[in-house]
Amino acid sequence: MIIEVKRLHFSYGHRPVLEDITLEVEKGEVVTLVGPNGSGKTTLLKCLNKILKPKKGTVLLMGKDVSKMNLKELARLSGYVPQNGVRTFPSTVFDIVLLGRRPYIDWRVSSRDKEIVAGLLRLMGLEEMALRDFNELSGGEKQKVLIARAFAQEPEILLLDEPTSNLDLKHQLEVMNLVSSTAKEKGVAAIISMHDLNLASRFSDKMVFLRERRIYAIGSPEEVLTPDNVRAVYGVEAVVNKDSGRPYIIPLEPLQASKAAAATKTA
Amino acid sequence: MATEAREIEFAEIKELYTRFTARKVVFILGSLGALVALSLYATTLGSARLGIGEVSSAVFARIFPFAGIETTSFADVVVWHLRLPRIAMGIVAGAGLAVSGAAMQGIMRNPLVSPFTIGVSSGAALGASLAIVLGFSLVGAEKAVVVTNAFLCALLTAFLVYGLARMRGVTGESLILAGIAVMYFASAATSLLQYLATEEELQAVVFWLFGSLTGATWENVLVVTVILFFCLPFLMRYSWDLNVMASGGDEVATSLGVNAARVRIITLIVATFITAGIICFTGIIGFVCLVAPHITRLLIGADHRFLFPCSCILGAILLVGADTVGRTVFSPVVIPVGIVLSFIGVPFFVFLLMTRRKEYF
Ligand SMILES: Nc1ncnc2c1ncn2[C@@H]1O[C@H](COP(=O)(O)OP(=O)(O)OP(=O)(O)O)[C@@H](O)[C@H]1O
Ligand SMILES: [Mg+2]
Numbered sequence: 162m163i164i165e166v167k168r169l170h171f172s173y174g175h176r177p178v179l180e181d182i183t184l185e186v187e188k189g190e191v192v193t194l195v196g197p198n199g200s201g202k203t204t205l206l207k208c209l210n211k212i213l214k215p216k217k218g219t220v221l222l223m224g225k226d227v228s229k230m231n232l233k234e235l236a237r238l239s240g241y242v243p244q245n246g247v248r249t250f251p252s253t254v255f256d257i258v259l260l261g262r263r264p265y266i267d268w269r270v271s272s273r274d275k276e277i278v279a280g281l282l283r284l285m286g287l288e289e290m291a292l293r294d295f296n297e298l299s300g301g302e303k304q305k306v307l308i309a310r311a312f313a314q315e316p317e318i319l320l321l322d323e324p325t326s327n328l329d330l331k332h333q334l335e336v337m338n339l340v341s342s343t344a345k346e347k348g349v350a351a352i353i354s355m356h357d358l359n360l361a362s363r364f365s366d367k368m369v370f371l372r373e374r375r376i377y378a379i380g381s382p383e384e385v386l387t388p389d390n391v392r393a394v395y396g397v398e399a400v401v402n403k404d405s406g407r408p409y410i411i412p413l414e415p416l417q418a419s420k421a422a423a424a425t426k427t428a
Numbered sequence: 429m430a431t432e433a434r435e436i437e438f439a440e441i442k443e444l445y446t447r448f449t450a451r452k453v454v455f456i457l458g459s460l461g462a463l464v465a466l467s468l469y470a471t472t473l474g475s476a477r478l479g480i481g482e483v484s485s486a487v488f489a490r491i492f493p494f495a496g497i498e499t500t501s502f503a504d505v506v507v508w509h510l511r512l513p514r515i516a517m518g519i520v521a522g523a524g525l526a527v528s529g530a531a532m533q534g535i536m537r538n539p540l541v542s543p544f545t546i547g548v549s550s551g552a553a554l555g556a557s558l559a560i561v562l563g564f565s566l567v568g569a570e571k572a573v574v575v576t577n578a579f580l581c582a583l584l585t586a587f588l589v590y591g592l593a594r595m596r597g598v599t600g601e602s603l604i605l606a607g608i609a610v611m612y613f614a615s616a617a618t619s620l621l622q623y624l625a626t627e628e629e630l631q632a633v634v635f636w637l638f639g640s641l642t643g644a645t646w647e648n649v650l651v652v653t654v655i656l657f658f659c660l661p662f663l664m665r666y667s668w669d670l671n672v673m674a675s676g677g678d679e680v681a682t683s684l685g686v687n688a689a690r691v692r693i694i695t696l697i698v699a700t701f702i703t704a705g706i707i708c709f710t711g712i713i714g715f716v717c718l719v720a721p722h723i724t725r726l727l728i729g730a731d732h733r734f735l736f737p738c739s740c741i742l743g744a745i746l747l748v749g750a751d752t753v754g755r756t757v758f759s760p761v762v763i764p765v766g767i768v769l770s771f772i773g774v775p776f777f778v779f780l781l782m783t784r785r786k787e788y789f
Pocket of ligand 1: 178197
């Protein structure tokens, strides 16, 4: 078990955001976190790499308690892509990706560090913009740069917060293919939050539905991507189609507020 | 075929970056050369006429005593006792101010922050005025009182501002706001002191506030050099951490293994210490710590491994250059370097901002 989250509780000040989260992820598994806005996906990811400190419960990575790991050790173990990038001082794309090597670099940038970065830029199709200013890139290009930075950490665990939200159709598939092939070939575990249920269904071994601070459903896409779950979690009527292998959903109507409440009760 | 083309490109990216880095090193070495040349040239200027040859041999005769370089005792006295202390002070002060500005901007991810933002200058001004106006009759060694008072008040004010900002979370905005509040208070107190001061004291206060290298001595230079000697390695050591923090904020820094809170507080203390240690001798020389890092970023980028040394050199060039202009253009009247800096520095800075299209914020 590479990631074990046990009975985790988290609150911002006095407002509880996550309650009683228990989750296990194996080597090579791709797990997606789905759920409505504000359901705690970002918060959960941040609890896994010490950006936020849980109020209760433990997070074990490779059997080690995260709260006892030092940051550098942790940074070699887990790569992170934030949901929103921030503006920076002018900095080249190459330099930004190179920061992913920070957990390994003392002072000098080795030839291997440069090769890793160059390789990732090529893999992501960013070679043309290696020396361009990061701030001048489009939203999707920036997202790819930040994903490359997380890969540059050579992590055992990838924590990706809506990594595909700004990507076009082709790049969504490319990035997710890259993540899932890295998972399968190198045994890296990935936890990915996303809003696109069909993309999630297609690429994940396990889906986690978050609703109102708790895990509402967890399991393989076939098990959990059902009209009932979608109705209960999102308040949306949908049909789920299974004719092409993985289930995919077609959303129909948002429920009326009263009906949504009723659906919640019966669920 | 296609893969072959890509292989070449792969090696190319790496090569491109290596060259990109090498260019920065070359630029830094070049500007170091320019600083040496400027300093030597500045040493030739003054009321006693000395050529560049005489100056160089006087300078190097002492630096390399066993090389057997011939020099006259007149040149030796003029160069080493009259001119070099001032120029050396310009170099160390310019370097120190610039590097502390660069560090502050990096940790706050904000190009408007400098040690002056957090009240170092207003504190030092208040401290100096207190010493000049109220402490005047108390102690005989007036100079030392002004310096120590300015230094201590600068540190106290900075920590007050930091403490205030901390209550709302230390961000560029909270620091700037707390700094402004404290600055108004300190300025009011300074103005009150000026109002109460005698003619003579008032002149001393005003002169101090301009900021100038007049009165620089080797002892002062030594003190500042020692401060830099201990503080610069600290900042350099944090280059990578500052790169991480400047590029993505605290959360990303954490995920890349950097303890942002700790790096921030240590850097803040070091930068404050350097700045206070300089302006307690020179008075308020402001512009350098804001602008030298900007100019450097425009020229070679924001990588702190190169930004720090290069800011130092450009800050020194800026300060020595401005002081040289100030003491020669209207000779024998010497214009305080703080004023000259604003006159030549601001248009140059605006020019760079207009012609370089890299945006900041
Ligand atoms: N820094 C913060 N301080 C206080 N409350 C916060 C903070 N960040 C998030 N929250 C709250 O915590 C809850 C969960 O937020 P979180 O960002 O984890 O949601 P999310 O599932 O990632 O949402 P989205 O899909 O919009 O990204 C929300 O109610 C949000 O308002
Ligand atoms: Mg989120």
